[in-house]
Amino acid sequence: MKKIPFISVLVLAFTGCQPEENSPEIQSVSYPLYQTGEYAFDGTATFELREDAVVELLIQLNGVNSMDPYFYTGHLHFGSLDEEDATIAQLLSPIDSRTLQSRTVIGKLSNGNEPDFETLKNFDGHIKIHLADQGPDYDIILVSGNIGSNDTSLQNFNTNKIALCSPNYPE
Template identity: 80%
Template sequence: MKKIPFIVSLLLAFAGCQQEEKLPEIAAVTYPLYQSADYAFEGTATFELKEDANVELLIQLDGVRSMDPYFYTAHLHFGSFDEADASIAQVLSPIDSRTLESRTQLGKLTDGKAIDFESLKNFDGHIKIHLADQGPDYDIILVSGNIGSNDTSLENFNSNKLALCSPSYPNY
C-alpha cells in the first residue's frame, strides 16, 4: 500500500519529463464565394499553407450535387470581380459536380510570379466558377468572390456588376 504513492509520483515525474509532441500549425485563409446566377450555389475558397510551403486552394460549393460526372470550370483572376477584362491568373482544377469540391496546387501565375501564402493575403484577385468551359454556358458564372486585398463582404458583392471573363488565355 505504501508503494502506490511512490508509483504515482514516479509516473507523474516521467510524464512531466516527456516533451509534448507539437502538431504542425496549419495556416489557412477562407474567402466566401457568392451566388452569381440563377443557380442556387454558394461556397468558400480556402487557401492552405502546406508543410512544403506550397499553397493549395480548396473550393467547396453548397448546392445541388449531380449523380453524373460534370465539371465546372474555375479561374483565379487578377483584379476585382467587377473589373472588365480581368486577366486569368491561374486556371484552377474543375469542381466536380458530384462532390462540389476541387483542390488546386497553386504555382506560377500567368504573369510569371509565384504566389506564396503571405503574398496571397494582399493579392488583388477574385475567383469565378463557370457553368461550362465553352459555349453559351461559359457566360454563366455560378459563384464568384473577391480574395486577398479586395473587399470580400456580401455588402460589396453585386452580381449585376460581375464582369465576364474571356475564354481565351492571353497570358499562356
C-alpha cells in the first residue's frame, strides 16, 4: 500500500516536467469598425498572419444576431472612408447574421497586388459592411472603419463624410 503514494508522486513529478507544447504566437493587427447607420452594430476587423504565411481577415460584429440565416456584404476598399468612388480592393466573405463574423483569406487585390501582412498593416484602405449585396439595402452601411495608414480614431469618424461605394467590383 505504501508504494501507491510513492508511485503517484513519481508520476506527477515526471508529468509536471514535460515540456509544454508552445503554440506559435499569431501576429495580428486590429481596427475598429464603427456604427454607421441606424442599426446598432459595431465591430472589429483583424488581420491575422497564419503559420503558412497566409493573411486572413476576421470580421467580428457586435450587435443582435439572428436566428435565421442572412448574410451581410463586406468590402475592403482602397483609400479612406471619405473618398468618393473608392475602388473595392477585395470582396469579403459574407458576414453570417447568426454568428456576426466572417473570415476572408486576403489574396490578390483588384489592382493585381498580393499584399503581405506588413503591407496590410500600413494599407491605405477602409472596410464597409452593407446590409445587403444589392437593391436599396445595399446603400445601408452597418459598420465601417479606416484601416492601416488612415486615421482609425473615433474622434475623426464622421458618418456624414462616408462615401457610398459602387456595387461594381473591378475585373
